[in-house]
Amino acid sequence: MTQPPSCVYVTHLVAPKYGSTQAECEDAVVVLPDHPHDHMLRETITAGVCDGATESALAKDWARLLSRAAAEHALERPDLLAGGAAFEEFAASVVDQWQPWLEQYTKERVADGRPLKWYEHTKLAEGAYATLLTVRVDPENVSETDAEACSPTWRWQAAALGDSCLFHLRNDQLVEAFPVGSAEEFGTVPDLFGSRNRDAALLAGRTRYTGGRCLPGDRLFLMTDALAAWFLSVPDQAEALRELLEFSAPDDLGAFVDWLNGLRERQQLRNDDVAVVRIDFEGR
Template identity: 80%
Template sequence: MTHPPSCVYVTHLVAPKYGSTPAECEDAVVVLPDHSHDDMLREPLTVGVCDGATESALAKDWARLLARSAAEQALRQPDLLAGGAAFEQFAASAVGQWEPWLAQYTQERVADGRPLKWYEHTKLAEGAFATLLAVRVDPDRGPRTDAAAPAQGWRWRAAALGDSCLFHLRDDRLLKAFPVAAAEDFGTVPDLFGSRNHDVALLAHRTRFTEGECLPGDRLFLATDALAAWYLSAPDPLAAVRELLEFSGPDDLDDFVDWLNGLRKRQQLRNDDVAVVRVDFEGR
């Protein structure tokens, strides 16, 4: 008897901190290929998740650029998230995109009659900063001799600089947390990817890499630090997962924001921007 090949469903939600607008949100998510959350995917997929550092200028713009660059380049290069020279090349490429972007931004400000102020020039000279979590998921087709066989499982690779986290769940119980494994390990000064950091060897050295295998029924959650810390500090992790599972698509964004604000009101969640990506593996 043959079984249908496994597939994945991917959705993501991004919400600003309480008191901010969506346009001010400094968390960014890019998922490729760009499909609807209710589409079955059987091909490789990549995700970039970035949390812009508020204290730096244009952090939200750098977070968006970096997340897209990570997702695009990881999709083109299957081994990028294994580290080494491929990751250094990605880092150099991402940093190389910043100055052209900034030049265009500066020109647009002038055209709009809003040229940069002297203090903005000073801040921009320091660069923009963000955390980075990049993930690639591939169907596992078994031995090379069986490359044409349908995938039953999936393999994933991840790279993380900073404290945006990946959680691998099986039966909705935590198998792996990366790169932060416990709530008390979150610090106030995470490692950051700078838009003007041309020392790509140092960036690669500070980045952590890992991989794993997912079976049908498993889930991956990717989350920026506030939501990741909430989950890791939950007294009942299984109940926390079930709360997250209430939100399964973009139509749930308003309810998701209401839920986040409830957690904030009860002082269970730090008031910060939130991004979460959910990857469900299905099949048998």
Template identity: 75%
Template sequence: MTTPLSCVYVTHLVAPKHGSNEDECEDAVAVLPSRSHDDMLLEPVTAGVCDGATESALAKDWARLLSRAAAESALQRPDLLSGGTAYEEFASSAVAQWDPWLAQYTQARTAEGRPLKWYEHTKLAEGAYATLLTVRVDPDSGVGHEATEPAWRWRAAALGDSCLFHLRDDRLAQAFPVQAVEEFGTTPDLFGSRNRDAALLACRTRFTEGRCAPGDRLLLMTDALAAWFLSVPDQEGALRQLLEFSGPDDLDRFKKWLNRLRGGGLLRNDDVAVVRIDFEGR
């Protein structure tokens, strides 16, 4: 009997709000292993998606650090997204990375002749904040299922309103952690760079899991695009539009598409990040 082959393809796009440039974008994505979007992946895949809180200082830098830390930790520890002690240890380790990074940033500013102003020190003492969605996808051993049925298992943890959508037959099978557009608010839970209460961060984080078969997709989105996706009356049509953008070469077209939605009042003018994971097999 031929062993079924199951693989995934992963791509992601990050775009700033209209009127801003890439250096000002406060959404961040880290995907591991780091491969081209057209590479067939057979091994576990992890992703960290963050939406930095504009009102906090250095939010974009914290979002980038946190998303990377989440993807790395989820890849190293398969049990991370089950919650409990493993997630608390990750939260502690992520926060511990902030002060060394900030020290380097402060030194670089001084060396450039741009030392931090007194009001910057005050703001930095409050910490930086971001939402965090972490996802890990593993080949499923098929225990309890037909051996000829290729499948993958995914686990996710969400603090705040960056969302995961599981699509089957190009229809929404599961939304996490927000299930309806009315659930989006103005004050989502946030992961703070100076929050050393790891148990509290873990308590505020929601966890879930599922299984994917060939033909399924996972879409990970920050809040503005997720709210648009949940609000449109024709989700299949919306998905077809999203699937037009399949790699980094499509970023300019993606930005223009976002601006058309914004111009039509359909999409809030905010930074956007999306990760697309396609499952294939035979």
């Protein structure tokens, strides 16, 4: 069977830092629509990638809520990743979701016989924090009535608050790194999206926006900061890419964790949670 031009496959992996369990991982990824990794995608796809700030309470829960809200809103609003009023509306709406979620969490803790301690209340009042990378990929030049067609080109848009990164590769060469362009740019205090920050205009203003086009054979990688910093710092980026491409399915998670631990043992990768989304544009 002939491969249609420029259809898309997506996979993602999330792994905890060494010494932590998967349940403790504070990185989160949501990709929509939610299809298996080997499903040939012809429609718009969105992704939300978050790195929860360990110093804040319930960071992993906020990262999961925020990544899902970002992917859902990006799917509904094509203009979201251009910034402005659309992004401000999203920022306000996702912050509004936090308090009801927290009230339900508090009730469940009481029901489980584990009511919040006084110091937990103090920490929760400060809010939870996470970085946010949101990406939307749209097929171009396809009729809305032609569901079987595939696009010769795809347009992507991205918005980033903090240091989770997008890498666009063509012919397995890096053509764009966003929002961080070099390993030296990673700091210890990235911009963060706070669960109690009701200044939507400030959040939108601190977020960076970009976009581009993908051709058959291109790849997008979305990575949280530890893996992104490694990728930008390696002396042989082609070899690093070959290593990354070994992991293309959820069943590869165990091998992915082993590979990450090897990098950590060699002090090439900071011991932190890792999330990666791989988007392959395949065809002729």
